[in-house]
Each structure stands twice: as structure tokens, then as C-alpha cells.
Amino acid sequence: MEPETPQSAGRVVTLRDVAKLAGVSIATASKALNNQPQVRAETRARVIRAAEQLSFSPNTLAQGLITQRSGTVGLLTSDLEGRFSIPILMGAEDAFGSDQTSVFLCDARGDTVREKHHLRALLSRRVDGLIVVGARPDARPSLGRELPVPVIYAYSPSDDPADLSLVTDNVGGGRLAVDHLIRHGRQRIAHITGDATYGAAQDRARGALERLAEEGLELAGEQVWFGSWSEAWGRGATRMVLQRTPDVDAIFAGSDEIARGVLDALHQEDLDVPGQVAVIGFDNWKVLAANARPPLSTVDMNLEQLGRLAAQRLFAAIDGKPKGGVETVGCRLVIRESSS
Amino acid sequence: MEPETPQSAGRVVTLRDVAKLAGVSIATASKALNNQPQVRAETRARVIRAAEQLSFSPNTLAQGLITQRSGTVGLLTSDLEGRFSIPILMGAEDAFGSDQTSVFLCDARGDTVREKHHLRALLSRRVDGLIVVGARPDARPSLGRELPVPVIYAYSPSDDPADLSLVTDNVGGGRLAVDHLIRHGRQRIAHITGDATYGAAQDRARGALERLAEEGLELAGEQVWFGSWSEAWGRGATRMVLQRTPDVDAIFAGSDEIARGVLDALHQEDLDVPGQVAVIGFDNWKVLAANARPPLSTVDMNLEQLGRLAAQRLFAAIDGKPKGGVETVGCRLVIRESSS
């Protein structure tokens, strides 16, 4: 009759099993596997071999219980559906994945009570930290200063300046777009963008105007065209711009959706892009931008990098004193064919 | 001098603190909070009050250690970027959220070794179960039968029929689309779809052909137009279909991206949609479908429901014997204006 192994008994392998197989105590087994110095090389090897043989994997719950570190963080998003959360989430997950920390995903669906509920659950699970990623780039209410773990706000900054928030540099993004158009010889640049109540819309417009002013240029189309973040608005606004300034030679759109509408309207007017009018979007939403006709140049917010940065800052805050303030992440140009 | 509370000491509140404040033992405190019967009503009330006063939240790690249930599940996606994972993930998160289980999110980025790595980590964390959501609707390698926890495969079925997989009913989706077109009096229906190596493309086409055959109709455009999942292909294929069958009165596109291309090409030929040609897409990818001109009718795969179902099946499997096989989730029509 075979000697019964832990696995064959349907039990999950524990450190005790490894120790017994290696002929050492539990304490030594633990030290051997954790690279503690006070164990002979030969013994360590024996333990490791035993662990592999049993395919031992340590119970992180027990580890967390004693070390007071769960090795987990909470990712509290208020809107999974919104496409901006996802890249941030990917970046964060990526940055953590390389370490040995796992990520709890919670979607509050923009509901405050659901958020509270998730927060409670996460704290109960003794997460080592939290990343809160918002749905829109404007400030959101802080979770409070009395939390037992550090918190990083990503995309939506916290309304409490004592918290650490990571946000997109929308002003810089606006500058970048206009700078690119100017460098390609455009002089009569219009700006069509989304909802004026969005801070991001204001910031992008401001950046654009700043860069124009530096060059001594005025905005074409008489004004910044605020509206909604939709293709339909892009089409409509384009027609109005063309009416005011028929010789416009570039349009900076506040989002890729709007830019698609702009392209569509320009086609209808038989204007060549980028021959007669250059177009640049914002977001680098690939399915929209890359499939446009012609493929759309656009500004990328580097959201994945923002997510990775959030993870790094969270780590720093977990063992160190927490920092407050707002940190911005720069944008980058993605040049395709609509602006060459 | 104030009596020192646990919080003021910077310590996290434990059951011991609650018990002391309520003047009972730890055991009784535990029983009181867990609605065990063997505790006097008055005592229970006192304990609960103490717990609230200290805003006690039980350490789930300790709970999990002893109950052998961590109350967590792993969500192992192979491709977060792909838009199909997200709704499934939302559905699953939603279904779990109402219960007291939390979700670990892991993105393998389509990499097998990363997947193995995440799997190890999840098992180490003693998750109670796993949901594996794939990137494309074709079969993927099973994680194996020897896992200590139940696994549900969502979207991509496992290649091992002993596993339980949940997939979209693509055949039904194809039928649904064509049925809708027929009901609206269309007789010359063409089908333009994506990569022929995708099982989903084959299935949708099969469903469409079945439904046509039932009506005694033939496919317009001489063949099923397989190609790629892109707008460009939609444009190109539409031109070819028009060349073959100038009087086509409906086009069923295998995806919304393709449908956008179809619409674009029809506009260029000055054909009215839906007056002369009806168009229906697949996926209900809102930003594409709702913003199209005219807004695009399409087939929705009910992915959120699929995610919720996966969560339910996982629960059933956690305490019950695991079931195998493939279960399909039906599609539904989303009627907008392109097909009326």
C-alpha cells in the first residue's frame, strides 16, 4: 500500500507536509523557503525539493494574517463601462502583476452607496492600499482622511488637496495638438470640442489658445465650439465653422468621436483631408481613430502609464509617509494620416 | 486622562476589543455578530452596539483561514483590451458584488506563462473559484482537471468537454438578424462578415443561411463575404456585392465595425439607408452603432448576462458537484434606424 500523500487525501498541501517530507521542523522549512540566512545550504535545498515535489504553495491568508500585509490592493472604479477606466486599470494591474500583489476589482457604477459598500468590504479584506479611478476628469469627493490605508486617485482628482491625485495634463495635450498643426504649416486652426462643463474641455482649449497666442495666431471659426462629445456634434459644428471661415486649414477636435464627425462633414463638402484641411483628435481611441478615413492623428493621454504610475505611487505610500497634491501625466501625439 | 481606545492607538479594531467593551468573551462576541442562536438577546444587542461604536470590521483573512473559504474568486482574462471581456467582467462583478465575495482581476495579455503565473498566485490566495474569460469566441486550452477549485469558462469555451463553458449563441444571432430583415420585407439579403477562421463568423453565417433557407430565399451577393473585422473590409465588400447584385435590399454585417464600412460605402453610392438598403450589424458596440448615420440596428450578445450567469454557475459549482459541457446564451436584437 502506498504511503498517503497530502494531495491524494484531497487535502491541500501545507508547510507541515513539506517540513515532514524534508525531515525538518516547520520553522526551518519556512526559513528555507523565504531565503532566511540561518539555514544550511544543504537543508535549504532539501526543503525546496520537497516543496516542489508536493507543489506547495503557501497560504497567503495565513501569511497576511501574521505579517499584517495582505499583498492586495483595491481598484475602485466608478464606471467600468466608460472606456477611460480600462487602460488605467490595465496599467495598474500590469505594474502590480510584476510584484506579488493582487488586485481586487470593484465597480461602483457611479453610485455612492455602492462605493461605500465596496470600500467596507475592501477594508475588511485588509487591502494594503486603494486606487480610485473616476469616470470623468473632474474632481470627485474624497474618501476621507481617516482611512487606515493609503489611497491614490487616478484620472478624477480628489477634491481634498491632502490626497494624492494623478491626472492627465489636458492643457499640455491641447498645446501638443496645436503645436503639431502649426509645425505642418497650418495657420487657420479651429477647435471643436465637447461639453463645456468638463474641466478637460476647458483645459484642452486653454492649451490650444496658449500655443496659438505664442505664435501670434488667432483661433479660426470665431470661437471655441463647445457642445457634446458626439459624432453628431462634430458634424454640425464643422458646418458652422466652414460657414464662418471657409478657408479654415485645420481642425482640432476635443475627442476622437467628434473628430469622426468632423471628417464626415468635410467629406460631404468635398474637402480633402489632409490636403485642404488637417484634422487631429483626442483620446487615441483606436477603433475610431485607426479606422477613420483617413486614419486619424490624435492625442493619447497615456492612460496606461497613468495606471502604472498610480501603482508605483501607491507602493511608495504604503511604506513611507503619504504625499498629497496633484501630479499630472503628459500626453503624446499619435500621428496618422489626417494631419500630415 | 482619556481611556485609550484601539483606534486612537492607531491599531485596527479587533474582535477582542469589541468583546472587552461589551463585557463578554471573544467567543460570545463572535457568536453574537454571526447570529448564532446560543446567545441572549440582550447580550447580542450589547455586542452589536459595541461593534458599531468601534466601527469594527472583521478580518476576512482570519475568517478565511479557519472557514477554509476565502470569499474571493479569480477573474482570469486573456485580453482586457479586447472589448468583449469588459461587459462579461462587469456582469460577473455585479453578480458577486451582491454577495459577499470579492473579485481578483488578472489580465494575462494572451500570454500563457503569464496566465500560469496568475493562476499560481490565485491558488495561493485560496480563491474559491475561477472564471476564465477568453479573447475570441473560439476554444482555448483547458486549465486542467486537477485544480482544487471549480472553473467556469466564459466566451471562449474550454477545449475539454469536462469543463463547464458559457458561450454566445452565434447561430441564433445570425438567425435573429436575418429573421428581422425578412420580417421587414427584405428579399435580397447579403452577408458580409469577418475572418473565416473565427468560429463565430462561421456560426453567424450558418444561422443566417438556415433562416433564409426556411423562407426559400437565397443569399444575395453570390456568397458569404468573409474578410477581416474592419471598416475597410466592410467598404470593399459592399462595393463587390453591389457589383454582383445591384438590387440588394439588405446587408447583414458580421460586426458593427464592418457595418460602419457598409454604411459608408452605401452613402458613397448614394443609396438610402434604410430606404433602399437595410443594414444590421453585430455586437451592439454602442459608440459605433449609436453614432452611425443612421443609427445602426444590431445584434447584442448579452455579454453582461453571460458574465452574471458565469458567476451563478460558479457559485453552484463551489458547493455542489461540478458540471461539464457547453451552455449557450442567446442574443437579442437592438433595433435602431438602419433596418426599419
Add this chain to the structure above:
DNA sequence: CGGCCTGCCGAAAACGTTTTCGTGAACGTA
């Protein structure tokens, strides 16, 4: 040979719960 240091190892406490079991009190019954 006695003392001291060094190198390895194991016993045991600790983390914060749940759960089993024992115990004392109160009560009813013979």
C-alpha cells in the same frame, strides 16, 4: 580542560477569527 563564540535548528508564541466542548446557574421534577 573549561569557557566562549558561532552556526543550525526546533519549540512556541503570535496573527484574528470560528467552533467545539465544558461548566455553572437556574429551573422543573420526583
Add this chain to the structure above:
DNA sequence: TACGTTCACGAAAACGTTTTCGGCAGGCCG
């Protein structure tokens, strides 16, 4: 009064680790 039963409650074990500390060899020095 003696005895069994029920009712609340507490002591202690258990979950699977990490870490502190003490002990036992063996080697070196005086």
C-alpha cells in the same frame, strides 16, 4: 433534597504561516 435539563457563556483548540528565542553541537582560545 437530589437529580436531570436547558440555557448562556467562556476556555481552548484550530486554521497555516512567520518570527523570536533558547539550546545543542562543534571549534577555537587560553
